[in-house]
Amino acid sequence: MPEFFQRGGIMMYPLLLSSIIALVYIIERAVSLRRKKVLIPEIISVVENLNSAKDLEMARAICERHEGPLPALVTTTLQNTRLPREELREVLQEQGRQDIRTLQKGLGILETIAAIAPLMGLLGTVLGMVDVFAVISDKGIGQTAALSGGIAQALLTTVTGLFIGIPVLVAYNYFSGKAESLILDIEKYANNLILKLSRLENHSGSPSDNEENPSCN
Numbered sequence: 001m002p003e004f005f006q007r008g009g010i011m012m013y014p015l016l017l018s019s020i021i022a023l024v025y026i027i028e029r030a031v032s033l034r035r036k037k038v039l040i041p042e043i044i045s046v047v048e049n050l051n052s053a054k055d056l057e058m059a060r061a062i063c064e065r066h067e068g069p070l071p072a073l074v075t076t077t078l079q080n081t082r083l084p085r086e087e088l089r090e091v092l093q094e095q096g097r098q099d100i101r102t103l104q105k106g107l108g109i110l111e112t113i114a115a116i117a118p119l120m121g122l123l124g125t126v127l128g129m130v131d132v133f134a135v136i137s138d139k140g141i142g143q144t145a146a147l148s149g150g151i152a153q154a155l156l157t158t159v160t161g162l163f164i165g166i167p168v169l170v171a172y173n174y175f176s177g178k179a180e181s182l183i184l185d186i187e188k189y190a191n192n193l194i195l196k197l198s199r200l201e202n203h204s205g206s207p208s209d210n211e212e213n214p215s216c217n
Contacts, residue, residue, distance in 0.1 A: 011124030011157045015117060015164060022113045022168045025106040029175045033103065038182050039189075040066050043074060047189050050196045056081075069099035069182075073190050081197055092190055099186070103179040107172060114169035121161020128154025 031037075043066065046059045060078050063071040076095045080088050132151055 009124050009128055009153060009157060011120055011127065012160065015120055015124075015157065015160050018113045018117055018120070019164045022110060022164065022171075025110055026168075026171045026175075029106055029110075029171075032105070033175060033178050033182065035182070038068055038070060038103070039185055040068065040070055042066075043070055044189060047074065047193050047196070050193065050200070052200070056200075069096075069102060070186050070189065072099055073186060074193060077190060077193050077197070085194065085198065088194065092194075096183075096187065096190070100179075100183055103182055104176075107176055107179065110168055110172040110175070114165050114172050117165035117168065118158070118161040121158040121165075124157025124161070125154045128157065 042062055043059070046055065046062055049055065050059065056078060059074060063075045063078075073092060073095055077088065077092060080091050083091065128151070132154060
């Protein structure tokens with residue numbers, strides 16, 4: 001391994017560092033963006049079966065036991081049920097923008113590494129070719145062994161940069177799509193919760209109206 005880096009030149013070290021950083025974030029995103037970790041089945045079940053005020057208390061208790069964008073959004077909704085629907089949607093949009101950050105965490109770093117790894121490899125190649133031309137100026141073009149070794153060394157960084165950049169770009173696109181899909185699902189459940197709360201308010205309002213205006217015989 002040390003010989004491999006020595007052959008590739010100084011740019012092999014930042015390439016190694018970028019590959020380690022990318023691997024750490026890929027593993028972290030793979031764990032954090034698991035569907036059941038973000039869209040917690042217990043919370044989804046409560047939202048889908050919300051039929052009474054008693055269910056609201058259960059939903060609050062369940063959300064308090066979990067962390068993440070979905071429980072945060074549900075908790076915000078339940079804490080602002082008395083707001084007009086338009087104001088509630090604005091509150092949820094603001095909360096959602098904050099929660100999106102957790103789902104997109106590290107994606108910018110992966111995108112950056114995918115872009116700069118091939119460029120660092122190209123820079124290593126350029127530096128290697130400078131050394132090749134230095135050999136030519138000193139010893140002439142007859143030193144084929146020295147020239148071929150220098151060219152191989154120069155191309156090694158380009159290969160390494162592409163070897164890092166291509167899979168990191170694939171990982172970035174995959175996790176970006178997955179985060180976007182999860183965000184849309186969270187918005188769907190939030191809208192579903194708002195509709196259910198509206199129905200509960202309308203349903204609970206009917207009996208009270210009947211009590212205030214009893215029919216006369």
